[in-house]
Amino acid sequence: MKRFGPYLLLAAASLLTTLPAWAELEGLALATAKNCMSCHNVERKVVGPSYKDVAAKYRGDKAAPARLASKVMEGGGGVWGVVKMPSNPQITDAEAKRLVAWILSQ
Ligand code: HEC
CATH class of the missing domain: 1.10.760.10 (Cytochrome c-like domain)
Structure with a gap:
């Protein structure tokens, strides 16, 4: 679950990108999935x-x-x-x- 969490979140969030709270979650999910958060x-x-x-x-x-x-x-x-x-x-x-x-x- 830990490994797939960011992808699930990304999939869910991308359905609802028009809502600011979801855009925020999508950004964090993408940054996590793309390894940015290992240094930032x-x-x-x-x-x-x-x-x-x-x-x-x-x-x-x-x-x-x-x-x-x-x-x-x-x-x-x-x-x-x-x-x-x-x-x-x-x-x-x-x-x-x-x-x-x-x-x-x-
Ligand atoms: C291995 C560590 C590492 C990873 C992984 C990494 N960063 Fe960075 N990032 C840095 C460092 C170190 C700096 C400071 C560079 C400098 O002083 O110009 C930086 C700077 C930045 C800056 C500011 C650049 C500037 O010129 O002011 C942004 C934006 C950024 N990172 C975004 C990202 C994103 C998005 C990702 C994922 C795709 C990412 N970083 C992945 C280490 C990392």
Whole structure:
């Protein structure tokens, strides 16, 4: 159940993406399923910055969603410290955009 939980949640949530609470759950389920949460947490820094810190840093930056979606796919560093984010080839372009939209709404 632990392994399939995120996928079940994702399937359920994607039926109801129009509701904000479900969009929130879907974002978390996708981030969990795609392994983002092994280095990130919404509230606190782990290996990478907390998603709340990322959202605060780029609030009002209209170029941020596209730039961050590319960075999530390709990886990179130099913004939050010396540790680099590895590339994430397990996600599609569309998934990167959805993940970044969810992160920036934190
Ligand atoms: C192996 C650990 C690791 C994994 C897995 C990981 N990240 Fe990161 N992430 C990092 C680190 C480290 C940074 C800080 C990079 C820097 O300083 O530029 C970061 C930075 C970020 C940023 C901010 C980039 C910036 O330029 O401000 C976003 C957004 C992000 N990650 C999203 C994701 C998403 C979405 C996933 C899953 C697809 C993911 N990360 C998976 C380690 C990770």
